Amino acid sequence: MDWECCWTKNEITPEECPYIAEGEEDLFGSLQRRVVEKCMECPRFKNDLQRMKELAYPLSEVLPLIITEYLEQKARMASMTSFVNRKTREIKFLHELNVVLQTSMDLDEVLSVAMTAITAGKGFGMNRAFLLMADKERQYLRGYLGVGPRNYEEAWQIWQEIDRSNNSLRAMARNFQRTKLTSEKVKFQDILEKLSVPLADEKHIFNRALRGRKPLLVEDVFHNPDVPPELARVLGVDCFLVMPLISRKRRIGIIIADNCVTHKPITPQDMQSMETFAFPVAFALERASLYERLREEVTKQTAANMKLKEQQELIVKMEKMALVGKITSSIAHSIRNPLMIIGGFARSLLKSSARDDQKRSYLETIVLEAKQLEDVLAEVLNYSDSLFPAMDMWDVNQLVTAVYDELRERLEQRGIRSSLETAPELPMVCIDYKQIAYCVRALIINSMELLPGSGEILLRTVTDGERVVVELSDDGPGLAPEMREALTTPFAATQQMGTGSGLPLCRTILERQGNELLIEDRPGGGTTYMISLPIRKEKE
Amino acid sequence: MAKLLVVDDEANIRLLYAQELSDEGYEVVTAASTAEAVEKLTGNGFDLVLLDIKLKNESGIELLQQIVKERHDLPVILSTAFSCYKDDFSAWLADGYVVKSSDLQELKAEIKRVLEKKNRIKAG
Numbered sequence: 001m002d003w004e005c006c007w008t009k010n011e012i013t014p015e016e017c018p019y020i021a022e023g024e025e026d027l028f029g030s031l032q033r034r035v036v037e038k039c040m041e042c043p044r045f046k047n048d049l050q051r052m053k054e055l056a057y058p059l060s061e062v063l064p065l066i067i068t069e070y071l072e073q074k075a076r077m078a079s080m081t082s083f084v085n086r087k088t089r090e091i092k093f094l095h096e097l098n099v100v101l102q103t104s105m106d107l108d109e110v111l112s113v114a115m116t117a118i119t120a121g122k123g124f125g126m127n128r129a130f131l132l133m134a135d136k137e138r139q140y141l142r143g144y145l146g147v148g149p150r151n152y153e154e155a156w157q158i159w160q161e162i163d164r165s166n167n168s169l170r171a172m173a174r175n176f177q178r179t180k181l182t183s184e185k186v187k188f189q190d191i192l193e194k195l196s197v198p199l200a201d202e203k204h205i206f207n208r209a210l211r212g213r214k215p216l217l218v219e220d221v222f223h224n225p226d227v228p229p230e231l232a233r234v235l236g237v238d239c240f241l242v243m244p245l246i247s248r249k250r251r252i253g254i255i256i257a258d259n260c261v262t263h264k265p266i267t268p269q270d271m272q273s274m275e276t277f278a279f280p281v282a283f284a285l286e287r288a289s290l291y292e293r294l295r296e297e298v299t300k301q302t303a304a305n306m307k308l309k310e311q312q313e314l315i316v317k318m319e320k321m322a323l324v325g326k327i328t329s330s331i332a333h334s335i336r337n338p339l340m341i342i343g344g345f346a347r348s349l350l351k352s353s354a355r356d357d358q359k360r361s362y363l364e365t366i367v368l369e370a371k372q373l374e375d376v377l378a379e380v381l382n383y384s385d386s387l388f389p390a391m392d393m394w395d396v397n398q399l400v401t402a403v404y405d406e407l408r409e410r411l412e413q414r415g416i417r418s419s420l421e422t423a424p425e426l427p428m429v430c431i432d433y434k435q436i437a438y439c440v441r442a443l444i445i446n447s448m449e450l451l452p453g454s455g456e457i458l459l460r461t462v463t464d465g466e467r468v469v470v471e472l473s474d475d476g477p478g479l480a481p482e483m484r485e486a487l488t489t490p491f492a493a494t495q496q497m498g499t500g501s502g503l504p505l506c507r508t509i510l511e512r513q514g515n516e517l518l519i520e521d522r523p524g525g526g527t528t529y530m531i532s533l534p535i536r537k538e539k540e
Numbered sequence: 541m542a543k544l545l546v547v548d549d550e551a552n553i554r555l556l557y558a559q560e561l562s563d564e565g566y567e568v569v570t571a572a573s574t575a576e577a578v579e580k581l582t583g584n585g586f587d588l589v590l591l592d593i594k595l596k597n598e599s600g601i602e603l604l605q606q607i608v609k610e611r612h613d614l615p616v617i618l619s620t621a622f623s624c625y626k627d628d629f630s631a632w633l634a635d636g637y638v639v640k641s642s643d644l645q646e647l648k649a650e651i652k653r654v655l656e657k658k659n660r661i662k663a664g
Contacts, residue, residue, distance in 0.1 A: 333594065336621040336640055341552040343642020348559060370642045378639075508632055 003051075005044035007035050017042075040067055090273055093117075093169070097277065100170045101284035110288045112177035113169065114281045115147040118257050120172055124273060126241075126257040126266075130188065132195055132206065133253035133285070141199055141206055141253060143192025147176075147184050152261055194234045199251070204228070209242040210251050215271045215278070216242040241266050243274050245282035252282045252289075332377050339377070343370030391513075394433050396468050396533065397422040397461055403440045404459055411444075416451055421460035429468050430536045435509045439517075440470055442502040443529050447474040468533045475526040479519065506531075542587040542655055543567040547577045547603065548619070549596040553640075557590065560644050561651070574603040581611070588655060589616045590647075593631065601631060608633045613662075615654045619647070 006012045010031050014020065019038050020027050027034045039045040049067075052060035100113050111131065118129040128148030132141045149157075167175065176184075185192075197204050202211070205226050209216040218224060219239045221232045240258035244251070257274070259266065346366035353360050404420045411418045447457050451474060458473045507517045510531060518530040544566045546557045554570040561568045569584070571577035573595060581589075589607060593600040604616055618637040631637065635657070636650045 333621040337550050337553065340640045340642045341550070341556060344556040344560070344644060345552075347642060347644070348556065367642070374641055505632060512632075 003048045005039055005042055005048045007031075007039045007045060007048070040071060090276075094276060094280075096169050098280050100173065101280050104284065105288055105291045107285070107288040107292050108177055108181055109173065110281075110284045111145055112181055113173040114255070114285070115145060116173045116176050117169060117277065117281075118255065118274075119147050120169070124257070124270065124277070126270075127259040127261045127264075129255055129257040130192065130195060131253060131255055132197070134199060134251050139199060141195075141197045143188075143195040144253070145181075145185055146188025146192055147180075149261055150187065191234055194230065195256070205231075206242060206254050206256075209254060210244045210246065213244055213246055215244070215275050217266055217268075217271055218242060236260065238263070239266055241271060241274065243278050245278055245285060247279075247282040247286040250286060252285050255281075328380055332381050336374070336377060339370055339373055343367055343374065346370065391430055391432055393428040394431055394436075395426065395428055396431075396436075396470060397426050399433060399437055400440055400459060400461055400470055403437050403444065407441065407444050407448075411448060411457065414448060414451070415454040416448060416457055417455070418457040418459070421458070423461045423463055426461055426463060426468055427535050429533045431515075431533060432513060435513065436515075436531070436533070439506040439509055439531055440472075442506045443470075443472045443531070446502050447472060447476060447527075447529075450474070450476040450479075452477065463535075464532070466535050468535055470531040470533070471528060472530075473522060473526060473528040475522070475524075478521055478525060478527050541565060541567050543569065543585060544651070545577060545580060545584075545586045545589045546570045547572075547574070547589065547595070547600065548592040549573065549598075550592075553592075557644075557647075561648070564648055564651075566651070574598050574600070577603060578606070581607070581614075586614060587658070588651060589614060590651070591616055591618055591634075593618055593620045604631070604634055613658075615658050617647075617650055617654055 006016045009016070011029050012034075014028065017027075017034070017038065019042055020034075024037075027038065049060065049064060052063070097113065097117050101110060104110050104113065115129055115131065118124050118126050126148075128146070130143060130147075131145045133144045134140070135142050197206050199207065201207055205216065205218060205228075208226075217239070218227060218241070221227050221235065221238050221240065224232075235256070235258065237258040237260045240256055243255040243257065245253045245255065255274075255278070257266075343366065346363050350360065350363040350367060353363060401420065401422065404418075408418065444457065444459070451457070456475050458471075460471050462469050462471060503517070510517050514534065516530075516532040518532060520528045520530070522528055544561060546554055546561070546568055548554050548557070548570070549572055551572070554572065558568045558570055569580055569586070571580050577589070577591075591600045591604060600618065604618065607614055607616055615635040616633075618631055618634045619640055620637060621640050635654045638647045638650050641647075
């Protein structure tokens with residue numbers, strides 16, 4: 001029988017089967033493979049089967065059934081192989097992703113890995129992705145990072161770059177972190193800002209995805225009643241995926257992914273793969289943010305410890321010095337009095353002794369030696385004084401607040417309303433803290449004593465050109481002329497002024513340091529007192 | 541002749557001051573404690589008080605405050621063994637201060653200066 005197909009021949013020539021393509025030449029000499037791979041689907045073989053049927057060949061009824069079944073099984077096998085291959089690739093990718101995520105503590109690196117994984121062709125191959133993270137106060141989901149092209153031209157350029165490089169996920173992520181992380185944040189800043197949503201808005205599609213703990217495929221975006229029109233407009237795509245990031249029970253954030261350039265549909269398989277991917281990403285993000293916070297706390301703690309150590313050392317040093325000063329002063333006091341008596345009487349005797357008295361030289365020696373000892377004492381005391389310089393750079397706001405806090409209770413007890421207003425960014429001034437604090441206290445006490453039962457005291461700090469001014473205004477009866485006069489006369493006393501020493505002493509202290517005390521009547525009644533302190537750059 | 545009150549708990553210092561200041565032509569009265577000083581100040585026309593800051597178990601500063609409050613026309617010179625007057629601003633209420641020294645020239649000059657100032661104010 002002369003058959004149309006080559007299925008009866010062990011070896012054939014290329015002319016005998018037009019379905020053997022280039023590269024399959026070995027099929028010319030292998031009947032078994034040729035029949036399985038080519039003949040089963042060859043139209044000539046089908047014709048031969050038809051002829052067999054016509055000629056009533058015994059197997060002609062069964063053969064087509066076997067062949068159909070074989071072809072079906074073959075197709076199923078091919079589909080399964082393709083599925084297994086895809087899953088193998090996916091598992092390999094997820095494994096690579098997990099390894100990278102598990103070994104990273106750096107938030108930016110984790111972000112770069114996650115976003116690269118979503119958008120890279122070898123990953124999930126989405127065109128674009130946005131990451132929104134819950135803020136520290138857990139009030140908002142805030143747009144944090146966007147990745148992907150903004151238009152087709154940019155997409156084409158990116159895909160060409162990816163095609164050229166055959167990097168691992170980690171290398172791609174590192175490259176992204178190094179070259180693009182900051183610029184991508186800036187590039188999508190406008191969109192990111194508009195994506196932010198309060199966590200309390202339970203109806204919002206992002207929060208629903210978080211609550212449902214499953215990815216949400218949002219379709220027909222522009223007509224979907226669940227999508228706020230503003231969100232649809234900002235994203236500008238018909239379909240997007242919302243992937244919740246949850247670590248244990250904690251809401252970390254969400255990832256929004258879409259195919260804004262290719263408009264390729266997002267399949268249930270895409271969603272499934274992304275779901276597998278979401279957990280390690282959420283976990284890694286949480287771990288990285290915790291690690292970052294921990295690092296911040298450790299840095300703060302280290303700085304605080306250093307400061308504490310420095311202060312402890314300073315306290316110990318000051319205590320030692322204070323002790324030295326105290327001992328020195330005590331010794332000096334005990335020595336100076338007898339020394340003064342010895343030297344003083346010797347001088348007295350010397351004065352009254354006759355010029356030719358032979359013992360006069362003894363007296364002179366006593367006077368001289370006493371004087372020398374006194375000089376040594378003075379030197380020692382000056383040194384111990386110099387260990388504690390009174391003038392230093394101080395924050396006047398801190399000083400006034402401390403004094404005000406100290407006296408507030410007394411003011412309240414007297415029924416006096418009071419307030420303190422401190423100027424922001426007040427420059428430091430070089431003052432003797434103790435003395436200026438005394439003056440501020442004296443001003444408050446003075447006003448407090450002058451106010452009849454109730455009234456108001458307003459304290460504030462201001463900058464006036466090259467001076468820092470502490471201002472106290474009261475709505476008291478105002479200073480009587482004799483009181484004003486008394487203030488310019490040292491140690492004057494009026495009954496109204498109590499001891500009478502507060503304000504004059506205050507003025508003396510201020511003037512000795514080159515500062516000023518100004519007193520003005522307030523237009524509506526009451527008095528304003530101003531301590532004016534020049535701003536000096538350096539300690540003088 | 542100006543009348544001075546010397547307040548010091550040290551007997552020999554009172555003696556030395558009394559002798560030296562009398563030589564300068566002042567009438568000198570001494571007191572060993574603040575109580576004695578307050579008593580002597582009552583009714584007596586003193587022109588100046590020379591006051592030690594550190595008296596035995598007492599503070600000269602308290603006496604100074606009392607004098608400033610009640611007798612603001614009576615000048616006070618503080619006499620100290622060391623510069624402790626810096627620790628208390630109230631010491632600045634005094635008209636002058638001197639650090640104790642066997643050489644009394646400085647003290648005498650300070651007394652002269654304060655008395656002259658007082659007389660000037662009085663003369664108006």
